Amino acid sequence: MGINRFFQFFLPKEPKFLNLLTGQVDDIVKASDLLIAFLQTPAHEQRKALYAEIKQVEMHCDRLTTQILDELNNTFITPFDREDIHELAAQLDDVLDLINGSAKRVVLYQPKVLTTSMVELAEYVRQSAECLQIAVAELDKVKKNPSVVKQQVRRMHEIENLADDVYEHYIMSLFENEKDAIELFKHMEIMQMLENATDKAYRVTDVLKTIIVKYA
């Protein structure tokens, strides 16, 4: 370990962290695509097959997260502060957990209908995932030019507001129109987790903003 660490002084900062983070955001894009398809599939059995695919992506992302955390503990020189990479990896992992959790609730609760509002929220998750993909691809240039990352942060803020509107309108009309308490309850729980997914994607911008302030 000693010699290893010694030589790391002379090595360029390795791109492995950015590769692993890119792997995470690619997984989030994949999973949100699957979630949109899942929520547009009326047949329960076909939905279960798509949920199994989402689960696979989520497990893949888990392994990437573990790898990032292990590397952080074993690497002397990191491209950004250790705690920022840690936070970024953990937050991205949380986004995928919430995508997976949303699909899981649909599989478990089997609501009588799925609504277009659910699909809309999933589409906002997908749009945020794209912003994250662009932002992570720019991280190695953020010190020279933070404008692309800043733009994605702003875009994600707009997406979050749009997602909030969809959520709020849906919940209000649900309480006005749905008289079956159990169905209402299912829809609430599913929509809350989808809204958490959009919110958590937006939360990732906190780390991005920290990185911009520190390094750019």
Added chain:
Amino acid sequence: MGINRFFQFFLPKEPKFLNLLTGQVDDIVKASDLLIAFLQTPAHEQRKALYAEIKQVEMHCDRLTTQILDELNNTFITPFDREDIHELAAQLDDVLDLINGSAKRVVLYQPKVLTTSMVELAEYVRQSAECLQIAVAELDKVKKNPSVVKQQVRRMHEIENLADDVYEHYIMSLFENEKDAIELFKHMEIMQMLENATDKAYRVTDVLKTIIVKYA
């Protein structure tokens, strides 16, 4: 690091962090006053106007929080450990998010009645907010004399216990008496978020206790 510490002896510690934290607790007091008024307002439209005011305060506090985190990343010398100021600012922001979230649930769910227990919980949030105001105003004196901050921590512990009692009695009587599942569900969700707000205010004492142990 050595030189860093050396110079710290001679520079005055800037009061900006305490000013910003004071801004946050002032916002929490304002928002909890509005929440009490909101929960005592029977007409939905008037409640919506008060909710809009709470939302404004919440957005103001968001900006203060962002400012604190930015300053932390740009300031060489901080009056307390960086991570403690970060934690304190983040926790205070969370308290206001939960006050706002409680009002939002009432607006979205429109329960048939609002109860005195809801107002009581909001009043406990208000009392905790006052303790936080006193404690934050004392932070610059905590190294010399931590007794005022300690007293507020104890007071907030008592408030948390009183709030727990209100919450528990209310939930028990709700399940005994409310036969409309949808109304019961609305009240549960609203009370849970109000209880979270009191609990989160109490959680701020963790950071205060850390500061006392480290510096006093």
Added chain:
Amino acid sequence: MGINRFFQFFLPKEPKFLNLLTGQVDDIVKASDLLIAFLQTPAHEQRKALYAEIKQVEMHCDRLTTQILDELNNTFITPFDREDIHELAAQLDDVLDLINGSAKRVVLYQPKVLTTSMVELAEYVRQSAECLQIAVAELDKVKKNPSVVKQQVRRMHEIENLADDVYEHYIMSLFENEKDAIELFKHMEIMQMLENATDKAYRVTDVLKTIIVKYA
């Protein structure tokens, strides 16, 4: 403080942290035993007595957690990185909060029946608690031989998967069979918190894995 810190260089690393962490895991084992008994007790009054005992254990663990955090702020040399001990203590405390919270929900909601699935989840919490007990007892040897801790991490992963299965099957059958919305709601909320307890116990393995990677 200066002289104090100077002398600490020459003192052996104190075993106090391991003793306090051991106290925490012992409390988790005690509380999960009580939770199993609680969930098997049909009479409400007797359950309340057992809940009072769980609450006592939870308060004891709270005091241990406070003590660990205070010691961390006052001790110069710690057996592991400060933030890892902090994280471990906080996570263990969370496990006990969720055990206590699960029992509290049963006391407050008074569901008409308690199910074997609830007991099964509590038994998985108990099994994870035992793994934690073994792992914490090995922490002082982890640098020389991490195999026992690694084994417990694997075992807890298996337990988490088994607990997930119980939870998922139960929720699916609940939505198929329970037509009383309020009872369904009670069972959902209780099972969710029990599942959170098993999940949180599993989350502790994240810190254990970090410690293995850093020191072993």
